[in-house]
Amino acid sequence: MSAPLLEVKGLTTWYPIRRGVWSRTVRHVQALTDVSLAIQEGETLGIVGESGCGKTTLGRTLVGLERPMAGAMLLRGAVLPAGIRPAALQRQVQMIFQDPAAALNPRLTVLDLLTEALAYHGLLTESREATALQLLRDVGLDGAALHRYPFEFSGGQRQRISVARALALRPSLIICDEAVSALDVSVQAQVLNLLMDLKEKYRLSYLFISHDINVVRFIADRVAVMYLGRIVEEGPTEDVIGSPAHPYTQALISAVPAVGREASARRPLGGELPSPSRPPAGCPFHPRCPSAMEICKTAAPPTISKGAQKVSCHLYSRDLSSQ
């Protein structure tokens, strides 16, 4: 198989917590710890998890908005230099945010918003108007939008403009961070369909970050589940959601309200998410895990292959099953 479009190995992003007059670093918010994943050309990888699990930090690190403390990033097999956001990454990887009202500069017209980055990179081949018009058509808006400002549009239309802006540089990968979460169901469906169409048309890959498992199940080919800055399970979407292996994934999926299922089928998860600045020792999930064992309190779980799924859990350790 050819090299994946984007691969990260051992990615770690911690934020220092500084205290006192000398601003000494007392602890770190361990937003991402040892995250490895790969996104193939034309693939959609879903990232699910709850608030504070590190999924947004992952997206921001991949697009270069956060500087990782450790880990390697490879674009089509070539190692990207560490440090400030490399130019190659800038053009290849774009991002769409949850709140288009905040992501779009309110003082720029749609024309400016869509062509600013192209002009910066010296990539304008046609007139600005022609380029912007093509982008608007791609996202199902018409030329009437060109000279208007973001506030003149509805939430769904604004998110279409964000998508058009992300497309402008013809990226290979678009990171969608809760891109449809703020939209009403009927509008959300329109934007999801648009993302699917664009993926086919331009052979895009998506890293689709969302707390909404139903949405991820709809759009993602593979899915990774995050808990306290780590990937606890990863695999083809239907495998992970249909037969989750990690106890956290099981609890997460059973907590999603599902039409047609009785509430009694739930396995509610007790307790709350520990602070990412003081993650529990051993397996970070052990204090809430219904299947926790002694070893989980002390040793970090290995990553084990289970069919096409990868799961980080002591339950699946080989030496345990042989006992």
Next chain:
Amino acid sequence: MERRKPTLSESESILTVRDLSVEFDVEGGRIRAVDRVSFDLRAGEVLGVVGESGCGKSVTALSLVRLLPSPPGHVVGGSVTFEGRDLLRIPIAELRAIRGKRISMIFQDPMSALSPLHRIGDQLVEAQQLHGEIPTRRAWEVGTEWLAKVGIPDPAERMNAWPHELSGGMRQRVMIAMALMLKPDVVIADEPTTALDVTIQAQIFELMRVLKDAKTAAMLITHDMSAIWEMCDRALVMYAGQIVESAPVRELFQNPRHPYTAGLLRSMPRGPRTGRRLETIPGQVPSPRDYPKGCRFADRCPHVWSLCREHEPELFAVDEEHRAACHLVPEGRKP
């Protein structure tokens, strides 16, 4: 959870809303946000109110207990009857004795509903003392018991905590404890779990089931159809300020009779992946500044015909419990 069939004795309405209309001042005039809304909340049931942004569901909820800021909002018509009294017309002092004690509210953002300047315990004590004479020490004990009931660990310690020291899920539980503590007859919950993670939402839903045992009637206002399925006995669907369909929840999901309800259900991503596109509802909600003459959904409706543009449909009865504001109903057709 068992879905109960309301028997006749249970069907009595505890909160009766008739022709409620609410308008807002906007530049150059007024718009109607809620238009002639009528429904009954029955003792012991959980009634869902579902619809998309701007459909009027939250404005309806706030108007019931006169919490809608005015201006810009104005209740311009209708009545809300609770125990023979019209809540929209009784003196405000009388309403205050009801609000909080007999009818309580849970909002989406607990941080804005809790005072940031008072400890959790003091707020729980104050809420009790506002509505009856109870010694502070006893009220403190009751508050602690309720924190335990809503699943807050170390309740005695948490009584001394400030709201900002608690997580969002914890604060929402404090709100729920406060809303249930005085054993109200009616709880109005406006998007109580929208800001929370699904595992916390599942915990809160478990908690709200406690309500059912207490025979408290509840209104759950939400944009989330799956929350309606999980929590409610009956549901109202709102569109552009009006109720367009009302039915027992199962019936609503299995046999939607308004094309908007049907469209909403079809545009939800659910179930295993098929690779197919989602069905969508074309177009947009009309602006309240110029609602069309006939049905407000006409421009987006796949079944529209001339009658729809001429006459606004009334809520036609599909059966005793199921109503839909669509001209297809008298024709015996389904969307």
